[in-house]
Amino acid sequence: MSLYRWDDARVRAALEPLLGGEPDAPDAGDRVYTGISTDSRSVAPGELFVALVGDRFDGHAFVGRAVAGGAAGVVVSRSPTGGALVGEGGVLEYRVADTLEALGALAAYRRSAAEAPVIAITGSSGKTTTKDFTAAALSAAFSTHATTGNRNNRVGVPLTLFAMPTDAEAAVLELGTNEPGEIAALAAMTAPDLAVVVTVGDAHIEKLGDLEGVLAEKLSLLRAQPAVAARPIVGDRPAILAERAREIRKDVRVAGTSHLADSDLRARNVRHTPNGGTLFTWRDLEVRLRIPGRHAVTDALIALTVAEAMDVEPAAAVRKLESVQPGAMRSELRSMGEIELVVDCYNASPQSLEAALDLLHQRSRIRAPRSSVAFLGTMLELGAKSPALHRAALKGALDRGIDLIVATGEFADAARALEANSGRVILADDWSDAYPALRERLQGDEIILLKASRGVALEGVIPLLATDFSGADAEEAGPADTEAGYNRGGGI
Template identity: 30%
Template structure:
């Protein structure tokens, strides 16, 4: 057990890890403290976890890891130079301590759905862990790595980024043995600077794998991935038409994605053709890791989307495609085109602002408004400051509150088919309370 006021530069990461092995539950929020957990007193722009370390101990934490000496008041406080860095180093140490194979996953769209599909497939044969929710940043990835258990065989680690070098850093922590990029789209342009910047930033996963002679999974029909990986030997891809890659046939999405592989027809619960590649990636990895095809089929067909991601729900007589977890020009275009192919008595699209687009925000919101006009739904409703500034004849509201008041006064036609799509900050799932 640590002495009073242990310093990280005296304590080796291995020593902190030995404590972690005894108390392996990690907490960063005193409101969610579990008995005999380790509390890491992280800091943010508007909070200082050091101030709550003693409270964490009172609530049952075994130790509190802090980085401000004034808060070290007992031998249950472990003082380190930097709490976040200590967490990251501990996670990297634990990843290398474990025997688990790590699959790194990134991309502009579909990361979380693909991660869940891969986990569902691989768990049919292996003991797996996967990123919870979208905890995919410089804090979430370490927490995922620290959730690897002694018997874990495969860990699926989602990696998110909105700037250059972020994926490179996350790879340095996770040290993936395998990796897959879902796609390259117009997301986080504000941070990446351009579409080329997005490609460069997301490709840091493939760069790491190639440099370290690791295995790469790919969508061989994606021209960017195909060109990026070139003649790299340790690549395994799926394709709808290229014979040298594993063939997975797309059978349509009316509305649910259906695919064929080696004579098996797989009918998913995911809407939209854009979800085909997400399913195909999970099928490919299942095949690579020798999961029987009948179990792959069962896994894909049993997966049901949650958390506002391409969910189809029935609500007060309406059929609703709830896709309000996130949005960027690429995913918004795909969602609108898919919605245009669906049959419905009265089709209404509620579209919310797309965030983090930087200098291209005005252009891209206008492009989406124009596309929605061309698709000629029965009604399209734009919500948010960016959409409100577009020159369009579509119905516009500068805020959700304004939309809310309108919905109260103007009920929707019965049995409507409704698309709800927008960035997380718009929280457009709130529309359900008013229709």
């Protein structure tokens, strides 16, 4: 595997509209960089360091550390060392007004040099699973590069492009957003050959406003596709997604489980297995997923549609995606003694909560007569509509007949507003305060859903359950694995 060769000429070509002046060093024209980094803690010798500025950090404060770590060049909007870096030890300085914009320009330049087709995937939920399914399906015929971890925003997408091997035959990129215009910027950067929107819902509406704002933001990915590009693909729910997508591209393809899906992209005979798998029939093929839940079926169908568009033999694509495992804290089934956990607390929105409650219901039916418990934490970034959305979501959970609901954070406020039956609801402002009351109510054979936004850290319940019900040491059990990473604030 070889990575793209960055030299001074290519860096200057990528940054040409942004540069405030030429780098001043005797060997500038001969400079070759070993890579591009945004993290001074892990910069490797010979890399180009881009000093990003965020709400809680400023990369310019760490330029010295990056140079000490071996950085051979720096992209900055000011020189924290008063210009001492230029020419000193051969370090080159590229001065721009906005280093985040410069990072995007470097990424766009890398994309323009790639021959591999790019598949760009976005959605309010399900995009990571769809990305994983798509990368697996394409790997049946192509050397495939894909997003890792939560690298889906204006920092993470460039890092994904920089990591793409020169011999990659396909690239599957996950695009997220939490503010208007971010998808359009990422689409311009990645120039997708095929665009996918998995679904839309009330997620991150603090900045996107409402469902209409989410629709406009997500569908900007389709607007960025050239008219001659492959037919875009969307999921079948909600119905308005396909309706609005067809206003942009009449030839859009719709995949899913409902009557809204194209007949040849529709799943039949969906069923769920005791061990957490999901089975369905697609055309004449039987598909066996290791990921539980009906929502995973739509994600898999989208991946198979992408593979078909790229001439991958369907049976080979099916075999590959059948190997995909749930990601950490994404519809992940765990056992704590006789308790079954549905760990789905990587992120949360009203739409993804509904899917998680569907999964809890499915598991309860399969494992009957076990009791069902929904341990709920705040859905973040819902703005002024947050109280109403939490009340509606909690009412929906109560109406499903779940045996016990642990309502924490804004769900506790919602329960008080709804005057929820205290016999079925445990209230607490924080999950750690709720756990002792839950422990007293558990028999040790329940099915428990953990659902909250990432910032709530609800996975902290897992080692407590392990200690109390499986005899494992809390430190040994640990929370679900997560990627800390540098890419803060990944979008939806």
